[in-house]
Amino acid sequence: MNKNFTEIPYKIYLEEDEMPKAWYNVRADMKNKPAPLLNPVTHEPATLDELKKVFCTELAKQELDDTTAYFPIPQEILDFYKMYRPSPLVRAYCLEKKLDTPAHIYYKFEGNNTSGSHKLNSAIAQAYYAKNQGLTGMTTETGAGQWGTALSMASAYLGLDCKVYMVKCSYEQKPFRREVMRTYGANVTPSPSMETEVGRKINEEFPGTTGSLGCAISEAVEAASKNEGYRYVLGSVLNQVALHQSIIGLETKTALDKYGVKPDIIIGCAGGGSNLAGLIAPFCGDMLRGEADYQIIAVEPASCPTMTRGVFGYDYCDTGRVCPLAKMYTLGSGYIPSSSHAGGLRYHGMSPVVSQLYHDGYLTARSVTQTEVFAAATEFARVEGILPAPESSHAIKVAIDEAMKCKETGEEKVIVFGLTGTGYFDMYAYQKFNDGLMGDYIPSDEEIKASTDKLPNI
Numbered sequence: 001m002n003k004n005f006t007e008i009p010y011k012i013y014l015e016e017d018e019m020p021k022a023w024y025n026v027r028a029d030m031k032n033k034p035a036p037l038l039n040p041v042t043h044e045p046a047t048l049d050e051l052k053k054v055f056c057t058e059l060a061k062q063e064l065d066d067t068t069a070y071f072p073i074p075q076e077i078l079d080f081y082k083m084y085r086p087s088p089l090v091r092a093y094c095l096e097k098k099l100d101t102p103a104h105i106y107y108k109f110e111g112n113n114t115s116g117s118h119k120l121n122s123a124i125a126q127a128y129y130a131k132n133q134g135l136t137g138m139t140t141e142t143g144a145g146q147w148g149t150a151l152s153m154a155s156a157y158l159g160l161d162c163k164v165y166m167v168k169c170s171y172e173q174k175p176f177r178r179e180v181m182r183t184y185g186a187n188v189t190p191s192p193s194m195e196t197e198v199g200r201k202i203n204e205e206f207p208g209t210t211g212s213l214g215c216a217i218s219e220a221v222e223a224a225s226k227n228e229g230y231r232y233v234l235g236s237v238l239n240q241v242a243l244h245q246s247i248i249g250l251e252t253k254t255a256l257d258k259y260g261v262k263p264d265i266i267i268g269c270a271g272g273g274s275n276l277a278g279l280i281a282p283f284c285g286d287m288l289r290g291e292a293d294y295q296i297i298a299v300e301p302a303s304c305p306t307m308t309r310g311v312f313g314y315d316y317c318d319t320g321r322v323c324p325l326a327k328m329y330t331l332g333s334g335y336i337p338s339s340s341h342a343g344g345l346r347y348h349g350m351s352p353v354v355s356q357l358y359h360d361g362y363l364t365a366r367s368v369t370q371t372e373v374f375a376a377a378t379e380f381a382r383v384e385g386i387l388p389a390p391e392s393s394h395a396i397k398v399a400i401d402e403a404m405k406c407k408e409t410g411e412e413k414v415i416v417f418g419l420t421g422t423g424y425f426d427m428y429a430y431q432k433f434n435d436g437l438m439g440d441y442i443p444s445d446e447e448i449k450a451s452t453d454k455l456p457n458i
Helices: 057-064 075-081 093-099 120-132 146-158 168-173 175-183 197-205 213-225 239-258 274-288 352-359 370-384 390-409 427-434 445-452
Strands: 022-024 070-072 089-091 104-109 137-142 161-167 187-191 230-232 265-269 295-301 311-316 325-330 364-368 414-419
Touching: 022 239, 022 274, 057 120, 057 239, 075 120, 089 239, 093 104, 093 370, 093 390, 104 239, 104 390, 120 137, 120 146, 120 239, 137 146, 137 213, 146 161, 146 175, 161 168, 161 175, 161 213, 168 175, 168 187, 175 187, 187 213, 197 213, 213 230, 239 274, 239 352, 239 414, 265 274, 265 390, 274 295, 274 352, 274 414, 295 390, 325 352, 364 370, 364 390, 370 390, 370 427, 390 414
Parallel strands: 104 414, 137 161, 137 230, 161 187, 265 295, 265 414, 295 364
Antiparallel strands: 022 070, 089 104, 311 325
16 A cells, blocks of 8 residues: 655655665566577577677676576675665656646656766676776767766776767767766767778768667777777666666665555666666566566657567677677667657667567557657656656656546556656757757658568578
């Protein structure tokens, strides 16, 4: 039974000793495990030895482990987490009042660190394992820039080099995000570039391209392979990232349990799937074990509708086809979202963990247009006092929709969504919305089919 308004504070903070001491691996409870990664050449299941050439050894082990339920968080990572964790679970009283809804709305706020997003949770973990292995640097890609910012911070903290390939349109539209990365010592290159073989090939095949995460991943992997002492790290999609981000859901569940609140609806934005996988992990664990039931909604952009309009099958994780293949919902590794797309949710595929859970019916998915997303972001900002990231605002949009359904039916449902970060480096997009210059691009069925028809025949 949910408690009364007056018994639940505006912000629910956990004590330091209540912060999770281990990450939760939801794959351990999944009856249908995500299909194995495949070697891009042989199409055989990728081995630990093969993955160790791309990822840090410990991260490669985490990537392949689908039986260990809990991984203890190393003390050095816990000490770093204490700078900004536990993060608050906020009761959106002002939004509830503005909507005049009987729904109880909560958001888990991950923007209270310098990187401005949840990405730091995995960045510090991946940097720690690289440092522990004696490596000198890491390469990565970034879309809107949150992941690149987080990794540059973690790298600076541990004294590692950091090379970031940033999707070209974001590189041009978000110069201040780029400069934060450079301030923390990262080398930032617009992707696709002319400094890698795969970058030159993509530029030749798609002249004038604005880039995609798939392109940037290919360049980062190539750069890592050609620099001794470097490894590639990824900010989303992979099992290891979903594992690290489970701290979001574990804290959320602990905070709700502290006040006897059981959520009815859990909502997260979905690009590559890292924040969503982390938020829903312990709740999906409950469902998989038959202990509880929730309505979980993944929200993606209409311009990059991976789950709602993509196909479930093996695909390359990158445009250059040098990374392992993953079985996931995908629009095709060559799919490049419209340059009008405002935000970081522009990956062609979806986390294999999220994909399998979606395929098995543990969550649903919705796509929304960016103008309605920014309208929801503006409404939220004006009453809750936080300028949300465009990515987070996809979840806000659907949270408002569900709250209004409660208003129509009179149901007092508990809605929880992930507020993954702040939007202070996204003012170019906010400016376009405020000036009435933002449009909605929705790819045609023919456009998507042309891309998915090129999926490998596996």
